[in-house]
């Protein structure tokens with residue numbers, strides 16, 4: 001069969017992406033479809049209907065992951081991503097991987113393209129970490145500990161256990177979502193690049209070799225709240241000034257010394273008034289590195305800067321680890337296979353690393369995992385301005401289809 005006979009239906013995929021964007025869409029053009037919120041739950045129900053209409057068998061597991069299957073029992077080839085977004089995010093991050101996978105299976109089904117192994121679309125829960133990063137893929141692979149589940153909270157302090165029961169789920173049953181790794185033959189994820197590289201080099205496709213490691217911490221500087229008019233500057237123990245000095249020193253050190261990045265994405269001052277010297281400053285901080293050793297070095301230095309600066313300023317410092325996800329290398333045989341398919345299709349490609357986290361980095365611990373990137377316009381993501389061209393979407397989804405068919409037609413055992 002020639003390459004063009006395998007084409008997906010880009011108008012249908014576009015319509016589905018635009019429809020999904022209405023769940024949680026706001027007036028500024030952004031999307032807030034936070035995990036387990038009302039819009040996320042509506043989107044899951046919508047996806048299940050789409051799956052059934054496409055001729056797939058759909059189900060939802062104990063962790064809220066949504067599946068759509070084509071074919072019978074037995075080890076399956078998976079493709080997907082996530083439906084949840086960051087606050088005020090864009091319409092492609094996650095959604096593209098899920099809906100392109102659905103489009104591929106629908107194409108295979110309606111054109112009756114032959115395959116040996118079943119195929120499965122998956123939409124993982126809470127990839128963005130509203131409560132727990134990679135929650136759904138970790139539940140499936142059995143990587144969530146009871147302790148992690150008990151500690152998982154959102155930025156407002158609401159517990160995961162509480163939100164799950166509000167949507168009819170049960171934290172005690174999450175471990176039932178675990179799937180025997182032998183049941184997953186391989187996993188593919190299509191995603192926007194979320195960075196500037198492909199666009200700047202005019203390259204159509206990225207094939208991912210490794211995914212960055214990510215660590216997040218809640219940190220606090222504690223000082224003394226006091227009157228902002230009467231307390232002399234030199235006698236204050238201002239928690240904000242500790243946090244500010246710490247932030248600048250951490251950024252300088254990371255930039256000058258490491259190959260990683262750091263971000264302080266949320267700062268809360270307490271009590272929070274014009275006329276009160278801040279008694280407490282809370283920071284949500286994450287850092288990333290392409291290597292595990294890099295993460296360890298960064299953790300040590302960042303914590304020691306927190307302690308050093310707080311001591312110097314007469315403050316107290318506390319730090320509590322929220323998550324640690326190591327860097328992973330994706331499967332070389334999958335990269336090779338996608339490379340061959342890209343060449344058949346005449347797509348130019350580049351093998352590259354991902355600075356963003358993805359469910360593929362969790363799935364890589366259970367099966368052969370691979371990722372396809374398409375260019376992000378202006379390199380923007382986690383923002384309402386996130387965009388990519390429909391031609392790029394079509395190329396990415398077509399390559400996904402070709403990759404899935406190769407994997408679903410394999411003769412030999414995968415491992």
Ligand code: HGY
Nearest residue numbers: 127128355356357358
């Ligand atoms: O934060 C990340 O890298 C991903 O978008 N969840």
Ligand code: MN
Nearest residue numbers: 086093128382
């Ligand atoms: Mn994201």
Ligand code: MN
Nearest residue numbers: 093094127358
């Ligand atoms: Mn994503």
